[in-house]
Amino acid sequence: MVVLFQPHRYTRTQALADEFGKALQAADLVFITDVYPASELPIPGISGQTLVDAMAPHGDVPAKFLPNTSTAHHQVGNALELGDLLITLGAGNVHEVGARIVTDLKILDEMRGLMPAGEIDGKLYEPMRKHTTLLVGGPAQFWLEPHSFYAFAFLVDYCRGRGLPIRVVGRGSNLLVRDGGIRGAVIHPSGGVFSELSIDAKGHVTAGVGVRLKKLASFAGAHGIGGFEWREGIPGNVGGSLRMNAGAMGIETFDQVVRVTFLDEDGVIRTRERDEIVATYRNVQEIRRNFALQAVFKGKNDSHENIKQRWQESRDKRKESQPIAASAGCTFKNPELIPAGRLIDSMGLKGKSVGQAAVSEAHANFIVNNGKATAGEILTLIESIQKSAREERSIELETEVKIIGDDETQF
Ligand SMILES: Cc1cc2nc3c(=O)[nH]c(=O)nc-3n(C[C@H](O)[C@H](O)[C@H](O)COP(=O)(O)OP(=O)(O)OC[C@H]3O[C@@H](n4cnc5c(N)ncnc54)[C@H](O)[C@@H]3O)c2cc1C
Numbered sequence: 001m002v003v004l005f006q007p008h009r010y011t012r013t014q015a016l017a018d019e020f021g022k023a024l025q026a027a028d029l030v031f032i033t034d035v036y037p038a039s040e041l042p043i044p045g046i047s048g049q050t051l052v053d054a055m056a057p058h059g060d061v062p063a064k065f066l067p068n069t070s071t072a073h074h075q076v077g078n079a080l081e082l083g084d085l086l087i088t089l090g091a092g093n094v095h096e097v098g099a100r101i102v103t104d105l106k107i108l109d110e111m112r113g114l115m116p117a118g119e120i121d122g123k124l125y126e127p128m129r130k131h132t133t134l135l136v137g138g139p140a141q142f143w144l145e146p147h148s149f150y151a152f153a154f155l156v157d158y159c160r161g162r163g164l165p166i167r168v169v170g171r172g173s174n175l176l177v178r179d180g181g182i183r184g185a186v187i188h189p190s191g192g193v194f195s196e197l198s199i200d201a202k203g204h205v206t207a208g209v210g211v212r213l214k215k216l217a218s219f220a221g222a223h224g225i226g227g228f229e230w231r232e233g234i235p236g237n238v239g240g241s242l243r244m245n246a247g248a249m250g251i252e253t254f255d256q257v258v259r260v261t262f263l264d265e266d267g268v269i270r271t272r273e274r275d276e277i278v279a280t281y282r283n284v285q286e287i288r289r290n291f292a293l294q295a296v297f298k299g300k301n302d303s304h305e306n307i308k309q310r311w312q313e314s315r316d317k318r319k320e321s322q323p324i325a326a327s328a329g330c331t332f333k334n335p336e337l338i339p340a341g342r343l344i345d346s347m348g349l350k351g352k353s354v355g356q357a358a359v360s361e362a363h364a365n366f367i368v369n370n371g372k373a374t375a376g377e378i379l380t381l382i383e384s385i386q387k388s389a390r391e392e393r394s395i396e397l398e399t400e401v402k403i404i405g406d407d408e409t410q411f
Contacts, residue, residue, distance in 0.1 A: 002411045003027035003353050004097060005051070006069075006090025007035045010043040013050055021054030027087075030055065030063040031076050036092025060219075069097065071409060074139045074181075077101040077124040081167030104411075108142060111158055119151040119192075120144060123165060128177040128405070131169060131188070134328045137177025139143075140167075140186035141411045147192030149269055149293050150259075156291065157267050159185045167404060168291050170209065170240035174328055178405035179375045189239060189293070199223050205297045206260055209239030212318040213246070216297070221311065223312055227382065233318040242295055243287040245279045249314060254279035259298040265289050282333055282400055323360040325368035331382060332365055332397045341365035347388050354381040376407065 005024065013020070013035050024030050032048040049065040066072040076097065082327040088098035101124070108122050108281040122144045128137030142164070145150040159166050162314060165184030169175065194210030197219045205225065207216050213231040216238060220228040234241065239251045242260060254274065261271045277286050332340035344350070344364035352359045356373035359381070360366040367378055382399065389395045 001027045002029045002031070002076065002079060002084050002086045004031045004033065004072065004088045004094060006092050006094035007048060007051055008089075009038050010035050010040050010046045014043055017050050017054040020051050021056070022058045024051070024055050024063070025059040025061050027061060030070065030146045031063055031074055031079075032065050033069045033090070033094060033097075034065075034067050034350075036090060036094075038092065038321070043260045055245045060139060060149075069093070073097045073100045074125040074409075077104065078126060078139065080105070080124070080298055092401065093150055096133065104141065107162070107164075111142075111144065111155065114158070115151050115154055119270070120146050120155065121191075125181075126186070128169075128172070128175075128181060128320070132172035132175050132328070133326060134172075134176060134327045134373075135369050136179070136373060136378060136380065137172075137175075138179045138181025138375075138405060140182045140184045144185055144187050144310065145189070145190050146187065147194065149193060151265055152187065152189055152291065153267050153291065155185065155187055156263060160267075161298070163332070168239065170237035171212065171235055173235040173243055174240055174246075174401055174403050176375055176378060176399075176403045178403070178407050180406035180409040181411075183410040184200075184344060187291075190290075191307070193272070193294070196237060199225070203299065203301060206294060207238045207297065208294050209237060209292050211238045212236075213238065213241055220297075220299050221304070221307040223378055224301055224307075225299040226307045226310065227251070227299035229307060229314050232311055232314050233322075238295060239292045239361040242292045244282050245284050246282070249317070252279070252281075254284070255397060256297045256299060258298050260292055260296075261294040263291040263293060264286065269293065289293040321363055323366050323368050325360070325370060327360065327368045328401045329368045330365045330400050331367045332385075333400045335395050335397065337395070341396075343389060343393065343395065344385060347392055349388065350383060352381065352384070354378075354384070357381045359385070379403070 002309040032051050034048045052063045052065045055063045065082040096238045112120050126143030127139050129135050167186045169188050190210040194208035194229050197210045198206045203225050205220050213234045217228040217231040230251050246253050256406045257274050259273045264270050332341050349359050350364050353362050355377035356371040357377040360368045389397045
């Protein structure tokens with residue numbers, strides 16, 4: 001039983017705090033909004049937090065104060081598990097929070113209910129900071145995890161039919177999600193067929209888009225297939241690496257692609273051979289509107305010793321040249337004349353910060369989150385670097401990091 005309680009009037013909250021603290025122990029999880037004043041003036045020190053504090057002496061039911069009622073549905077809705085009962089209690093406008101959750105929950109339930117059990121996992125208002133390596137980003141209205149091609153295709157069809165915008169997210173290691181979150185569906189293919197890896201008689205490796213790049217490299221290596229080692233330190237998934245044509249140590253993803261299976265704009269699952277796909281520097285236009293599902297990669301037969309050595313070389317190189325702090329990898333694409341990191345360094349911007357976001361001292365093309373940076377701080381820093389490059393060097397820096405979502409919540 002999850003309870004969202006809106007205290008009514010400051011005087012009553014103050015006078016009955018202890019009794020409320022006791023009564024609320026009947027729930028399993030409690031959220032408390034700010035006081036609904038009902039024409040009273042505020043009493044200093046009395047707020048929803050007063051009741052959270054009043055609960056503590058009476059038991060260990062978790063409780064949280066949500067001062068902003070207009071976004072309270074995000075935390076409450078995200079906390080709900082299948083089978084939970086949510087009760088909104090209060091004489092003010094707290095029922096509006098319940099109504100918002102119910103509207104979205106009905107849609108989520110319908111999506112799950114129309115597919116066989118276990119094919120789709122989903123959550124409302126999932127915080128994107130939990131799914132990005134930069135550790136920032138507001139909530140995703142519908143966080144959806146399909147586990148089969150069919151479930152993925154169904155979700156795309158369902159969302160398009162209802163005008164819900166769709167985003168696909170892998171490991172979130174090349175993403176900057178704005179603080180207002182993402183309206184619509186965020187599809188995260190994972191588990192089931194998306195986590196599968198296999199190898200055929202030719203030594204070609206088939207990987208679902210939810211497979212981590214490090215896992216793909218170690219799987220190939222364990223089967224005596226070399227050439228995948230450069231992926232060991234890239235924290236993304238196969239899907240994101242296909243979209244971004246990720247690369248390192250002079251190799252790019254599409255140098256090793258044999259074919260890609262994807263869901264096209266009409267919801268049809270197609271397979272395209274490598275020579276039918278145009279892949280450029282950190283961009284595969286074809287996968288911009290289509291959704292990658294699976295890919296086949298080729299490497300070269302090699303000894304375990306050689307594979308191990310290249311793996312170690314890649315690790316050593318990253319250790320000495322990249323920051324440990326949270327980041328989304330390289331922020332900017334390299335302009336034609338000079339690598340972005342060298343350009344930023346040469347403008348004296350290493351260490352420049354906005355709030356908790358800073359240009360890394362280890363590598364100037366990395367922006368790091370030194371604590372609780374917001375997406376807003378990171379964006380301000382990005383814009384100020386772009387401005388310096390434009391004004392001082394006449395260079396337009398284009399972001400490699402994909403920036404998505406809204407500054408203000410739209411749902
Ligand atoms: C410490 C660090 C080091 C890095 N080093 C490198 C490096 O050496 N080289 C390099 O190239 N990158 C590097 N990156 C960036 C990033 O890891 C890669 O671009 C990675 O391939 C992104 O994969 P992802 O799963 O995280 O994608 P996400 O960040 O989740 O998504 C990236 C883009 O791909 C799209 N996308 C994701 N999955 C699919 C899909 N199934 N179908 C269609 N579109 C999809 C998303 O919508 C988004 O536009 C680094 C990042 C970090 C944090």
